Amino acid sequence: MIKEPAMEIHPQNIIEENKKREHKYNLYKAILLDIFFVFYSILVVQRAIYYKFFLDLRELPFSWGEIIILFIISIVIGTSWAISRTSLSCKLFGIAKENKTTKWTVEIFAWFLFDITFIAGWVVTKISIVGLFSTEGLQGAERLFSALFHPQFGIFDDALFAMIETIYIALIATLISIPPTLLISFFTARNLMKENKISFAVYYILRIILNFVRSIEPLIWAIIFSVWVGIGPFAGMIALLVHSIASNAKLYSESIESIEEGPVEAISATGANKVQIVWHAVVPQIVLPFLSFTIYRWDINVRMATIIGLVGGGGIGTMLMQYQGLARWREVGLIVLMIAFVVWVMDYISAKIREAIY
Amino acid sequence: MLLKVQNLHKIYKSGTHALKGVSFEVEEGEFLVVIGLSGSGKSTLLRCINRLIEPTSGIIEFQGKDITHIKGEELRQSKMQIGMVFQQFNLIKRKSVLSNVINGKLGSLGTFESILEKYSDKVYEEAYKCLDTVGITDKAKIRADSLSGGQQQRVAIARSLMQNPKLLLADEPVASLDPATSNSVMQYFEKINKELGTTVICNLHFLSLVRRYASRVIALRAGEIIYEGAPRDIDENWFKTIYGEEAEEVEIR
Numbered sequence: 001m002i003k004e005p006a007m008e009i010h011p012q013n014i015i016e017e018n019k020k021r022e023h024k025y026n027l028y029k030a031i032l033l034d035i036f037f038v039f040y041s042i043l044v045v046q047r048a049i050y051y052k053f054f055l056d057l058r059e060l061p062f063s064w065g066e067i068i069i070l071f072i073i074s075i076v077i078g079t080s081w082a083i084s085r086t087s088l089s090c091k092l093f094g095i096a097k098e099n100k101t102t103k104w105t106v107e108i109f110a111w112f113l114f115d116i117t118f119i120a121g122w123v124v125t126k127i128s129i130v131g132l133f134s135t136e137g138l139q140g141a142e143r144l145f146s147a148l149f150h151p152q153f154g155i156f157d158d159a160l161f162a163m164i165e166t167i168y169i170a171l172i173a174t175l176i177s178i179p180p181t182l183l184i185s186f187f188t189a190r191n192l193m194k195e196n197k198i199s200f201a202v203y204y205i206l207r208i209i210l211n212f213v214r215s216i217e218p219l220i221w222a223i224i225f226s227v228w229v230g231i232g233p234f235a236g237m238i239a240l241l242v243h244s245i246a247s248n249a250k251l252y253s254e255s256i257e258s259i260e261e262g263p264v265e266a267i268s269a270t271g272a273n274k275v276q277i278v279w280h281a282v283v284p285q286i287v288l289p290f291l292s293f294t295i296y297r298w299d300i301n302v303r304m305a306t307i308i309g310l311v312g313g314g315g316i317g318t319m320l321m322q323y324q325g326l327a328r329w330r331e332v333g334l335i336v337l338m339i340a341f342v343v344w345v346m347d348y349i350s351a352k353i354r355e356a357i358y
Numbered sequence: 359m360l361l362k363v364q365n366l367h368k369i370y371k372s373g374t375h376a377l378k379g380v381s382f383e384v385e386e387g388e389f390l391v392v393i394g395l396s397g398s399g400k401s402t403l404l405r406c407i408n409r410l411i412e413p414t415s416g417i418i419e420f421q422g423k424d425i426t427h428i429k430g431e432e433l434r435q436s437k438m439q440i441g442m443v444f445q446q447f448n449l450i451k452r453k454s455v456l457s458n459v460i461n462g463k464l465g466s467l468g469t470f471e472s473i474l475e476k477y478s479d480k481v482y483e484e485a486y487k488c489l490d491t492v493g494i495t496d497k498a499k500i501r502a503d504s505l506s507g508g509q510q511q512r513v514a515i516a517r518s519l520m521q522n523p524k525l526l527l528a529d530e531p532v533a534s535l536d537p538a539t540s541n542s543v544m545q546y547f548e549k550i551n552k553e554l555g556t557t558v559i560c561n562l563h564f565l566s567l568v569r570r571y572a573s574r575v576i577a578l579r580a581g582e583i584i585y586e587g588a589p590r591d592i593d594e595n596w597f598k599t600i601y602g603e604e605a606e607e608v609e610i611r
Contacts, residue, residue, distance in 0.1 A: 271465030
């Protein structure tokens, strides 16, 4: 005998409720975004265009009081605009009224935002055609280029050793990064972690940490570690390692997220447990992309290792830094030439390997 | 009574109301075919039965046990007794046919054992027996994606046989195959149903196949059962009710 369902459900109500809730959230989001848009336009128009462009002030006047007043004004305008359902954000979140007013305001405001952003960008970058073609500047560039194109081969053997050191730094950083990256990538793949709240929290926190680590350039990591473990190849290696883990974990987990769902469904339908599903349905699909990303990372790391040398990460970069400091441009020319050659070879090899394994 | 579905509802997060109070029963040994347009809720129904998706409300009873909301180990145990075959075969492409078939056994193998892929001779024996049932033993060692569509579907059937299922679900198993291959794949389902006594629930599109293989038919439209009965009773009128006024029956032989 089958029991009656514990509670009578009204599907139509559930659907209606979901729609209403979504609508409400979208309105909140639209209000916040509109406030931002209005605040942004007021600030840009006032500071970059009025002060810089028209008045050509060298020192911009700044006071928190003024900013706060502008902010309050934007809150008022943004909120009322969003509530009237004719704003750009309402259109973006799909809750705008369908009429002429919406169409015109959205179109005009979108162009206005683009234009003031472009003008502000031009003003901030201090674009100057005159600077690019001044006689003095051109002479300096000519002197430098002629030295670079007549490299001094006297330091070739030193440079070669430094180059080999750089390649090894990159290789070791890549190799050591593989196991931790593998482990992390499974925990940062949305499709594997979305099932319950705890695993989703782990996924979310790990993602934030990785984003943070990745947003710090390897150059900064090298500075940190050259203080921590002392200047030299070891510091450079750790810097690359940290960056490799953070960047590759993202690429790996994205390739986990883009696997075919079908085989996963099929294996889980056989009653396999979570570990078995990952091992037999997920892993076979991601082996090749993983290999390809890792080889590509080695290639990137060789390029980065030369840069990292500039701040004391060892290898060819450190050598480049020394000769550049002494203004010995012909030696610098040789080193730059060698870096270009190795990067080109690495690029070619990694492309070939990646082609071969697919 | 093998399976009893009562007042089953499924509402997706997007708001789609895919199943609207579906109720039916399946006796042991039946070959039940579910027909209906794409989007009528056929796939959703099968996926609710082996709990690949979570039903919103209603009751699913399998072998007299309520499995609607079981979790964890209990759910795995019931999944192990329900095999499933998919439209897109869903084999692991880079693996051999044999290891694809053995994948069907994962539920009853230890985690460690299955990761090392060191299986006992008994498991291999069983796998070859399942391959023999679908007549594809000679392809055991080659990569799954080098087989033709029909052969891949037979491997998928062998994989589900590996579970020794009480119930075999098939979600449009021949929809991406040509007519001749469709028929031969359907014959394997018939063989399994007749010889091994496995109950089969199968989603199908072609009425000629339905008439030939089904022992009973359920028709779904917009998430509701609109017809239940013997396949030979589906006449022109019923056909138009199920597939819409514009539909015309396409014959496949």
